[in-house]
Amino acid sequence: MQTLSVELGDRSYPIFIGSGLLQQARLQPYIKGNQVMLVSNTTVAPLYKELVRNGLSQFELDEVILPDGEAYKDMQHLNLIFDQLLASRHNRTTTLIALGGGVIGDMTGFAAACYQRGVNFIQLPTTLLSQVDSSVGGKTGVNHPAGKNMIGAFHQPVAVIADTAVLQTLPDSELSAGLAEVIKYGLIYDAAFFDWLEKNARALRDKDEQALAYAIYRSCEIKAELVAQDERESGVRALLNLGHTFGHAIETHAGYGQWLHGEAVAAGTVMAADLSCRMGWISRADVDRIERLFKAAGLPVKPPQDMTPERFRTLMSVDKKVMDGRLRLVLLSSIGQAVVTEQFEQAALMQTLNGGI
Amino acid sequence: MQTLSVELGDRSYPIFIGSGLLQQARLQPYIKGNQVMLVSNTTVAPLYKELVRNGLSQFELDEVILPDGEAYKDMQHLNLIFDQLLASRHNRTTTLIALGGGVIGDMTGFAAACYQRGVNFIQLPTTLLSQVDSSVGGKTGVNHPAGKNMIGAFHQPVAVIADTAVLQTLPDSELSAGLAEVIKYGLIYDAAFFDWLEKNARALRDKDEQALAYAIYRSCEIKAELVAQDERESGVRALLNLGHTFGHAIETHAGYGQWLHGEAVAAGTVMAADLSCRMGWISRADVDRIERLFKAAGLPVKPPQDMTPERFRTLMSVDKKVMDGRLRLVLLSSIGQAVVTEQFEQAALMQTLNGGI
Numbered sequence: 023m024q025t026l027s028v029e030l031g032d033r034s035y036p037i038f039i040g041s042g043l044l045q046q047a048r049l050q051p052y053i054k055g056n057q058v059m060l061v062s063n064t065t066v067a068p069l070y071k072e073l074v075r076n077g078l079s080q081f082e083l084d085e086v087i088l089p090d091g092e093a094y095k096d097m098q099h100l101n102l103i104f105d106q107l108l109a110s111r112h113n114r115t116t117t118l119i120a121l122g123g124g125v126i127g128d129m130t131g132f133a134a135a136c137y138q139r140g141v142n143f144i145q146l147p148t149t150l151l152s153q154v155d156s157s158v159g160g161k162t163g164v165n166h167p168a169g170k171n172m173i174g175a176f177h178q179p180v181a182v183i184a185d186t187a188v189l190q191t192l193p194d195s196e197l198s199a200g201l202a203e204v205i206k207y208g209l210i211y212d213a214a215f216f217d218w219l220e221k222n223a224r225a226l227r228d229k230d231e232q233a234l235a236y237a238i239y240r241s242c243e244i245k246a247e248l249v250a251q252d253e254r255e256s257g258v259r260a261l262l263n264l265g266h267t268f269g270h271a272i273e274t275h276a277g278y279g280q281w282l283h284g285e286a287v288a289a290g291t292v293m294a295a296d297l298s299c300r301m302g303w304i305s306r307a308d309v310d311r312i313e314r315l316f317k318a319a320g321l322p323v324k325p326p327q328d329m330t331p332e333r334f335r336t337l338m339s340v341d342k343k344v345m346d347g348r349l350r351l352v353l354l355s356s357i358g359q360a361v362v363t364e365q366f367e368q369a370a371l372m373q374t375l376n377g378g379i
Numbered sequence: 380m381q382t383l384s385v386e387l388g389d390r391s392y393p394i395f396i397g398s399g400l401l402q403q404a405r406l407q408p409y410i411k412g413n414q415v416m417l418v419s420n421t422t423v424a425p426l427y428k429e430l431v432r433n434g435l436s437q438f439e440l441d442e443v444i445l446p447d448g449e450a451y452k453d454m455q456h457l458n459l460i461f462d463q464l465l466a467s468r469h470n471r472t473t474t475l476i477a478l479g480g481g482v483i484g485d486m487t488g489f490a491a492a493c494y495q496r497g498v499n500f501i502q503l504p505t506t507l508l509s510q511v512d513s514s515v516g517g518k519t520g521v522n523h524p525a526g527k528n529m530i531g532a533f534h535q536p537v538a539v540i541a542d543t544a545v546l547q548t549l550p551d552s553e554l555s556a557g558l559a560e561v562i563k564y565g566l567i568y569d570a571a572f573f574d575w576l577e578k579n580a581r582a583l584r585d586k587d588e589q590a591l592a593y594a595i596y597r598s599c600e601i602k603a604e605l606v607a608q609d610e611r612e613s614g615v616r617a618l619l620n621l622g623h624t625f626g627h628a629i630e631t632h633a634g635y636g637q638w639l640h641g642e643a644v645a646a647g648t649v650m651a652a653d654l655s656c657r658m659g660w661i662s663r664a665d666v667d668r669i670e671r672l673f674k675a676a677g678l679p680v681k682p683p684q685d686m687t688p689e690r691f692r693t694l695m696s697v698d699k700k701v702m703d704g705r706l707r708l709v710l711l712s713s714i715g716q717a718v719v720t721e722q723f724e725q726a727a728l729m730q731t732l733n734g735g736i
Contacts, residue, residue: 101454108525111696136493139520139531140611163496168465174496175532254497339468 024239028158029250033178037158037242041231043185044070044146047077052144052181055115057082059107061130062121063090066148069191074121074146084110088126092279095125095165097173103133117142117180123149123196124156124283128174131162135177145182149192150200150234151284153184154207154241159249159259170270176254184242186235194227198320199284201226202265204237205315206291207244210261213358215240216315223318260362264352265291271337272325281326288321293374298354300370308357324377331375381596385515386607390535394515394599398588400542401427401503404434409501409538412472414439416464418487419478420447423505426548431478431503441467445483449636452482452522454530460490474499474537480506480553481513481640485528488519492534502539506549507557507591508641510541511564511598516606516616527627533611541599543592551584555677556641558583559622561594562672563648564601567618570715572597573672580675618717621709622648628694629682638683645678650731655711657727665714681734688732 023040038048058081062071067087075083086106088099107116120130120143127145134143145157163174189197201223208216218236219226225233245262252259269290273281295309313323325334338349349371350364380397395405415438419428424444432440443463445456464473477487477500484502491500502514520531546554558580565573575593576583582590602619609616626647630638652666670680682691695706707721 097454097458104523104530105525108523108529136520136530136532138529139518139533161496163493166461166465168462172465172495173461173493175493176496 024235026239026242026246028178028246030178030253033160033253035178035180035182037182037184037246039153039184039186039235039238039242041185041187041235043183044073044188048183049074049077049119049144049181050080052142053078053081053117054142055113055117057110057112057116058084058119059103059110059112059116060085060119060121061088061103061126061133062086063088063123063126065090066122066126070121070148070188074119084112088129090122090125092125092165092273092283095129097164100129100133100164103129104137107133107137112137112141114138114141117144119144119146120157120179121146121148122152123147124152127152127157128162128171129164131160131177131179132164132174135162135175140177142180143177145179147182147184148188150189150197150238151203152200153186153189153238154200155203155245157182157184158242158245159262160253170273178253184238186231186238189234190229192229194320195282195285197227197229199282201237201319202284202288202291202316202321204241205312205319206262206264206287207241209291209295209312209354209357210264210352210360211244211248211358212240213356215244216357220311220315220318223315227318227320260350261352261360264354264360265289265294267338267349267351268293268325268334271334272329274337275329275333276326281322285322288316288319289323289325292316292323293325294351294353297351297366297370297374300373301353301366303353303355304357308354311357331372334375381592383596383599383603385535385603387535387610390517390610392536392538394539394541394603396510396541396543396592396595396599398542398544398592400540401430401545405540406431406434406476406501406538407437409499410435410438410474411499412470412474414467414469414473415441415476416460416467416469416473417442417476417478418445418460418483418490419443420445420480420483422447423479423483427478427505427545431476441469445486447479447482449482449522449640452486454521454523457486457490457521460486461494464490464494469494469498471495471498474501476501476503477514477536478503478505479509480504481509484509484514485519485531486521488517488534488536489521489531492519492532497534499537500534502536504539504541505545507546507554507595508560509557510543510546510595511557512560512602514539514541515599515602516619517610527630535610541595543588543595546591547586551677552639552642554584554586556639558594558676559641559645559648559673559678561598562669562676563619563621563644564598566648566652566669566711566714567621567709567717568601568605568715569597570713572601573714577668577672577675580672584675584677617707617719618709621711621717622646622651624695624706624708625650625682625691628691629686631694632686632690633683638679642679645673645676646680646682649673649680650682651708651710654708654723654727654731657730658710658723660710660712661714665711668714688729691732
């Protein structure tokens with residue numbers, strides 16, 4: 023087992039990464055009261071719920087099982103968590119446990135942020151994407167019909183426990199979606215890690231446990247460092263959004279759940295790389311290299327064919343990264359280094375949105 | 380005009396108290412972007428909306444007018460604020476302005492806490508209750524059918540502007556409801572202020588502007604001091620809940636909006652005083668004095684006749700002040716001093732719930 027710490031003063035918390043951790047009942051030290059609400063979904067609960075419950079027999083334990091999918095990450099389903107908490111009379115010392123992927127983690131975290139103005143929660147991420155990204159850093163929330171994650175809060179978990187063994191039951195497409203964010207960490211922060219990913223793409227797709235454990239560890243380490251520097255995303259943390267402004271537009275256009283988040287991020291990141299190249303900051307060979315790695319990870323590298331530049335511009339203008347009406351993008355200054363900038367040419371952006379035409 | 384400061388480090392903010400402040404366009408220094416969303420209700424908007432809008436002509440200004448009343452302080456109406464923010468494409472630099480009483484302030488503050496994971500907001504409280512209580516301290520939220528303020532956040536405003544002139548249009552019952560919280564400050568913190576209130580109850584009910592301005596100033600000063608010591612209510616801030624555990628039970632029993640919050644707090648505070656007396660901490664003469672002042676302020680001093688002790692116990696057990704299943708109450712050790720305690724006799728509590736029988 024490997025351990026990392028997200029350093030945020032009195033909101034610091036550990037991340038544990040290892041095989042079989044769900045079975046080892048590591049939760050008790052992070053539960054302060056006697057009430058626990060387990061939140062999971064209809065896909066993950068049948069596989070792992072009992073494992074988790076077995077380690078919690080000394081607590082007053084209730085559960086909410088939500089339907090699986092991004093389509094249910096909304097206020098209506100968030101309310102089901104509040105309803106259950108109140109029906110079971112959970113008080114301010116309760117602990118919520120998120121057992122599932124990013125949707126469950128984001129919703130459970132947001133419910134914890136708002137229930138009685140804030141209670142504790144623990145992340146048990148069961149997808150690669152949530153293990154390397156959404157479970158770490160305290161971003162929580164739900165979608166609004168007009169945009170992803172528009173309603174939410176910064177609320178840090180008290181612990182994150184990433185059991186790599188559960189990835190063996192993860193569908194291949196979801197593993198690939200997680201790899202999109204892993205590749206992102208290499209691109210924005212660590213050229214050597216990007217090289218390592220090029221060499222190990224095959225092993226990762228084959229779910230080699232050692233390769234996965236290293237990829238998760240290094241990804242969480244980079245994310246923890248950026249989050250510790252900038253918890254509420256007023257600066258450097260925004261680099262984590264590489265590919266996300268384009269990606270969110272793709273997800274919204276396609277309809278929630280039609281493209282996996284990681285798939286949209288992959289295509290969006292290639293667009294960000296393309297624009298970076300048009301600005302003269304990276305070479306066309308770099309863009310090709312990036313595109314090749316995403317393909318090797320089983321990911322799309324182009325947006326949906328029916329998405330016009332006008333559609334992109336409309337959807338991107340409601341993105342949270344738009345400050346004072348000006349579009350800010352994360353672009354690459356090299357493989358391993360990114361910048362947040364408004365300094366790109368509109369003509370270059372239009373070419374990127376046009377698919378290079 | 381008088382100015383106070385709530386000292387919370389980088390979340391510190393000023394409270395301005397004075398006559399005619401809404402007309403003086405004091406808002407601009409607290410608006411950082413170019414977007415503003417004014418939130419008000421159908422009662423207050425026709426009276427004061429244009430005054431406020433006049434001072435904001437240089438901003439991109441949108442508005443949401445909600446129906447008036449505690450019955451609408453719910454998720455469904457909160458969503459109307461999000462819908463409008465997204466329809467008008469407000470970004471992270473937007474500022475929400477709450478023009479109204481406690482319901483508008485709590486909902487606008489909670490919307491600001493959650494919109495894009497947190498934007499700024501300004502409180503323009505238009506009732507005595509919200510001027511002396513809910514606009515200061517950053518408690519925001521909405522009700523759930525199972526309990527008041529169960530869903531919410533701590534989110535501090537960037538400024539509070541209390542215009543005492545608007546109280547001249549406030550219905551008498553609402554003025555009285557605000558006085559309940561004013562009396563509370565005397566009871567928990569300042570015996571001399573309690574004496575002053577006994578002498579000035581008549582002037583306050585007659586809406587004497589000078590008396591009101593002093594009552595608001597001293598109330599905000601006490602609240603600011605307690606909030607600065609304990610922003611998230613893990614300790615001394617809980618003293619502000621004197622009468623509120625009983626009061627919330629009364630409000631829930633009667634149905635939201637049937638009893639004004641201040642009315643329920645008045646009856647609840649007399650119950651807390653009664654229990655304090657039964658524990659031997661204050662005299663029966665003190666209880667009579669407290670009851671007399673609430674009556675002089677035009678407030679009820681008994682719960683609804685149809686409320687049984689069992690009903691009280693059921694409703695109080697879901698109150699946020701219940702820690703680990705044990706009921707904690709704010710009780711008086713003297714007029715001017717309160718304690719948060721679990722150390723009261725169940726028999727004494729039952730007698731209080733029984734109305735002394």
